[in-house]
Amino acid sequence: MEGKLEFLFYTSYEDLSKPPHPHKHNCYELVYYIKGKGKSTIGAIDHNYFDGSIAIIKPGIFHSETHFEATEVIYIGFSYDNSTIKLNNALLKDTPSKNILGILYKMKSEIINKNYYYELKLNALLKEIIIELARLNEKSEVGNEWLNYVLNFINENFYHDIDLNTLAEISGYSYHRFRHLFKENFGLSPSKYIISKRIIHAKYLLQNTTLSISSIAIESGFYDNCQFSNLFKKYVGVCPSEYRNSKGCFSSSE
Numbered sequence: 001m002e003g004k005l006e007f008l009f010y011t012s013y014e015d016l017s018k019p020p021h022p023h024k025h026n027c028y029e030l031v032y033y034i035k036g037k038g039k040s041t042i043g044a045i046d047h048n049y050f051d052g053s054i055a056i057i058k059p060g061i062f063h064s065e066t067h068f069e070a071t072e073v074i075y076i077g078f079s080y081d082n083s084t085i086k087l088n089n090a091l092l093k094d095t096p097s098k099n100i101l102g103i104l105y106k107m108k109s110e111i112i113n114k115n116y117y118y119e120l121k122l123n124a125l126l127k128e129i130i131i132e133l134a135r136l137n138e139k140s141e142v143g144n145e146w147l148n149y150v151l152n153f154i155n156e157n158f159y160h161d162i163d164l165n166t167l168a169e170i171s172g173y174s175y176h177r178f179r180h181l182f183k184e185n186f187g188l189s190p191s192k193y194i195i196s197k198r199i200i201h202a203k204y205l206l207q208n209t210t211l212s213i214s215s216i217a218i219e220s221g222f223y224d225n226c227q228f229s230n231l232f233k234k235y236v237g238v239c240p241s242e243y244r245n246s247k248g249c250f251s252s253s254e
């Protein structure tokens with residue numbers, strides 16, 4: 001596998017700043033977000049970035065970013081023979097020991113100091129980065145499989161008491177990271193997703209059975225009638241009995 005570093009530069013942005021416009025390169029680009037939070041748009045897909053996020057952009061793909069808070073970032077452009085290892089557009093997370101960032105700092109040092117054979121050293125470090133990126137991508141795909149497993153588990157067991165910390169452990173992430181990834185992939189935090197499943201089930205029971213409100217609360221996974229009524233009104237706009245008695249409760253739109 002042969003590769004060549006095309007550019008490397010470090011910069012920082014203030015809160016809510018945005019680079020001029022979507023742009024593209026004739027080479028691959030790696031964007032390492034050292035610190036900060038924001039949105040990285042690759043092609044037509046938005047990704048939320050945070051400390052240690054790594055964006056990979058293929059040649060010819062338009063991309064841009066929006067910063068929600070002050071952001072430190074390293075950009076590198078590179079070309080390589082991708083016959084052995086193929087990189088696709090993605091937003092990855094660096095390892096806990098920050099392997100990729102460590103290599104980027106070595107590259108930066110080589111460029112600044114320009115020691116003997118530094119160009120050869122840069123290309124050797126680039127090969128190391130490409131291998132690490134491929135490994136991260138494999139782990140990311142496995143992680144998504146675990147997230148889908150967790151989603152299916154919730155869909156089948158939403159009416160039971162679900163320990164989110166246990167689900168985080170099963171998925172292989174810390175609770176904070178698990179919550180972030182779940183929301184990024186499925187649109188809601190785990191707790192709100194569970195509530196939404198319970199509300200949908202309760203609406204079905206209200207429309208199609210003669211069970212009491214208290215029974216529906218228990219059947220749908222709520223602790224008691226009080227919690228059920230409060231959350232139902234918050235999410236639906238009316239209390240369960242009003243929903244059941246309303247003419248619209250039997251419409252197919254519900």
